[in-house]
Amino acid sequence: xxxxxxxxxxxxxxxxxxxxxxxxxxxxxxxxxxxxxxxxxxxxxxxxxxxxxxxxxxxxxxxxxxxxxxxxxxxxxxxxxxxxxxxxxxxxxxxxxxxxxxxxxxxxxxxxxxxxxxxxxxxxxxxxxxxxxxxxxxxxxxxxxxxxxxxxxxxxxxxxxxxxxxxxxxxxxxxxxxxxxxxxxxxxxxxxxxxxxxxxxxxxxxxxxxxxxxxxxxxxxxxxxxxxxxxxxxxxxxxxxxxxxxxxxxxxxxxxxxxxxxxxxxxxxxxxxxxxxxxxxxxxxxxxxxxxxxxxxxxxxxxxxxxxxxxxxxxxxxxxxxxxxxxxxxxxxxxxxxxxxxxxxxxxxxxxxxxxxxxxxxxxxxxxxxxxxxxxxxxxxxxxxxxxxxxxxxxxxxxxxxxxxxxxxxxxxxxxxxxxxxxxxxxxxxxxxxxxxxxxxxxxxxxxxxxxxxxxxxxxxxxxxxxxxxxxxxxxxxxxxxx
Numbered sequence: 001x002x003x004x005x006x007x008x009x010x011x012x013x014x015x016x017x018x019x020x021x022x023x024x025x026x027x028x029x030x031x032x033x034x035x036x037x038x039x040x041x042x043x044x045x046x047x048x049x050x051x052x053x054x055x056x057x058x059x060x061x062x063x064x065x066x067x068x069x070x071x072x073x074x075x076x077x078x079x080x081x082x083x084x085x086x087x088x089x090x091x092x093x094x095x096x097x098x099x100x101x102x103x104x105x106x107x108x109x110x111x112x113x114x115x116x117x118x119x120x121x122x123x124x125x126x127x128x129x130x131x132x133x134x135x136x137x138x139x140x141x142x143x144x145x146x147x148x149x150x151x152x153x154x155x156x157x158x159x160x161x162x163x164x165x166x167x168x169x170x171x172x173x174x175x176x177x178x179x180x181x182x183x184x185x186x187x188x189x190x191x192x193x194x195x196x197x198x199x200x201x202x203x204x205x206x207x208x209x210x211x212x213x214x215x216x217x218x219x220x221x222x223x224x225x226x227x228x229x230x231x232x233x234x235x236x237x238x239x240x241x242x243x244x245x246x247x248x249x250x251x252x253x254x255x256x257x258x259x260x261x262x263x264x265x266x267x268x269x270x271x272x273x274x275x276x277x278x279x280x281x282x283x284x285x286x287x288x289x290x291x292x293x294x295x296x297x298x299x300x301x302x303x304x305x306x307x308x309x310x311x312x313x314x315x316x317x318x319x320x321x322x323x324x325x326x327x328x329x330x331x332x333x334x335x336x337x338x339x340x341x342x343x344x345x346x347x348x349x350x351x352x353x354x355x356x357x358x359x360x361x362x363x364x365x366x367x368x369x370x371x372x373x374x375x376x377x378x379x380x381x382x383x384x385x386x387x388x389x390x391x392x393x394x395x396x397x398x399x400x401x402x403x404x405x406x407x408x409x410x411x412x413x414x415x416x417x418x419x420x421x422x423x424x425x426x427x428x429x430x431x432x433x434x435x436x437x438x439x440x441x442x443x444x445x446x447x448x449x450x451x452x453x454x455x456x457x458x459x460x461x462x463x464x465x466x467x468x469x470x471x472x473x474x475x476x477x478x479x480x481x482x483x
Contacts, residue, residue: 002074009078012071013330016041020330038326039188042158042333049076051338079331083162084287086328087425090159092257092292093321094420095300096250097314101414109407110414112371112466113378115459117415119370120362120386121423122455124151125432125448127354129441140347143173144441148432150355151423153183155386159325160184160425162332163289167433178340179348181332184388186352191387194356195380195396198363202400207376210401238311250316253299261295262288280438282431290430293421359383370459372466377401377408382415385424 020041024030030040047053049069058066068076107114125148132147145168153161161180168176202208239246268283268291277284303312341348367379377400385393393412401408422428436444 005072005074006078009075010327012075013041013079013327016045016330016334017326020044035189035192036329038329039185039333041326041330042336045071045079045330045334046336046338049334051336076335080165080335082331083159083328084165086324086331087159087163087287087289088258088261088292089254089324090321090328091289091425092261092296093254093317093324094293094416095296096253096257096303097312097317098300100297100300100304105414110411110418112459112463113382113411113415114418115455115463116362116367116370116379117382117386117419118423119366119452119455119459120359120382121151121155121419121428122448122452123358123362124155124355124386126445126452127358128351129445129448131350131354133441133445135350136347140344142344142347143171145171145173145433145436146176146179146347146351147441147445148429148436149176149180149183150351150358151432152429153180153351154187154355154359154388155424156180156184156429157187157388157424158184158329158332160289160429162328163287163425164430164433167287167430171433171437175337175340175344178337179344179351181336182341182348183352183355185333187355188388190352190356191384191393192396194360194387195384196399198380198383199396199400202376202380208400209374209377210405236313236315238309238313246313246316247320249311250313251320253303253312254296254317254320257296257299258288258292259295260298261292264294265291282434282438284434286427286430286434290421290426293426297421356387359387362386366456366459369464370456372464374406374408377406378411381408381412385412 017037020037023040023044024035024037049071050067052069054066054069057064057069067073128150129144129147132142132144136142136146137144152164156164158181161177161184164180165174165177168174168180199208237246239249265283265286265288268286272281272283363379363383367382368375371378377397380400381393381397383393384396397408397412420426432444
């Protein structure tokens with residue numbers, strides 16, 4: 001594969017991004033559903049790829065486009081490689097620029113949210129594996145690791161699903177990545193649609209604390225634009241560009257985090273080979289991205305300790321992370337295999353319905369009993385994130401709590417700091433398939449069931465009985481550190 005092909009493949013993604021943004025600005029349905037431009041772009045790439053445009057051209061006798069659609073096979077090969085690389089950048093940047101709170105501080109503000117979020121993640125594994133034990137395996141002949149797809153696709157999202165491609169391949173279930181990507185797309189759409197429906201229900205039944213009548217975002221906000229009077233800089237110049245470009249500096253920090261993660265993973269793999277590899281292997285199958293997140297935490301700890309000039313700008317880190325995620329989503333969706341989903345449509349539908357039903361049950365039944373204050377605003381953010389991605393949860397929180405007056409925003413941020421290293425692409429997500437294949441699905445199911453029961457019990461018996469926290473004290477004391 002030549003450098004020219006790689007460069008052209010990246011340029012083509014840039015063009016797809018621009019076209020998808022124009023579609024988002026002009027298409028009212030996409031605005032009302034808050035569909036990210038990257039998902040629209042991935043849909044465009046998929047539409048003009050081999051599975052749709054290529055098949056249509058083949059059906060009418062035009063063989064030129066049949067194999068790869070409007071693209072070349074070289075471009076598609078580059079796109080298939082990108083998600084596995086960029087997901088490490090996304091996860092390495094998760095904590096850079098965010099002050100890491102003390103355990104006591106995070107527990108006090110976000111304890112109920114941590115309990116609820118842990119129940120959501122472990123519950124997706126419990127229900128998914130139960131479905132695999134009872135239906136997916138016996139009826140459809142899918143491997144037991146298909147029970148991990150709900151958590152990988154919904155809680156993990158497109159990035160995690162794409163990053164797990166090699167793991168699915170190694171364990172003989174390559175179509176698992178396509179099913180997970182399909183579930184991630186369903187998750188984002190259903191997360192927003194169901195979230196907006198729940199918010200309207202909450203307003204009508206007086207369950208929201210901030211919205212007392214149906215509010216609406218401005219036309220610009222729905223189109224994904226920032227009005228002129230509300231615009232701010234995408235980053236702050238913390239160093240002189242004559243010495244080093246600030247964007248370059250922040251990219252270097254993320255690169256350092258990825259490299260530290262790579263060295264940690266290689267060290268763990270070496271230890272595994274020396275000690276227990278003859279019996280079972282775990283780290284040999286763990287992808288880089290969750291360990292890159294640990295590298296990011298270590299870099300952030302060093303920054304907090306030694307950076308006396310505050311040269312790390314959180315917004316610039318987020319821009320690099322956001323760019324990487326946009327490219328990742330377009331590349332992953334553009335190379336999605338519709339044939340794999342069509343061949344497993346029954347299991348796919350069952351997994352999607354089960355994951356969505358669990359999220360609705362958790363929100364309607366558990367959230368109000370686990371969270372002592374502002375349960376609706378806290379819960380709606382977690383439901384959006386557990387079905388889609390973090391931005392989905394923040395969009396719903398922005399609608400339910402427009403001025404961020406409740407403790408939901410800082411609590412959500414702290415919950416991410418605690419749970420991201422494990423669920424939604426963290427160590428548990430990345431290690432779930434190797435653990436199941438090494439120790440058996442029964443042991444993993446039992447562990448997740450114990451975690452689910454423990455999380456719900458802690459929420460109902462401890463956090464749910466705590467004295468509610470005043471909105472002002474919770475929000476003002478932690479908003480700056482929660483990002």
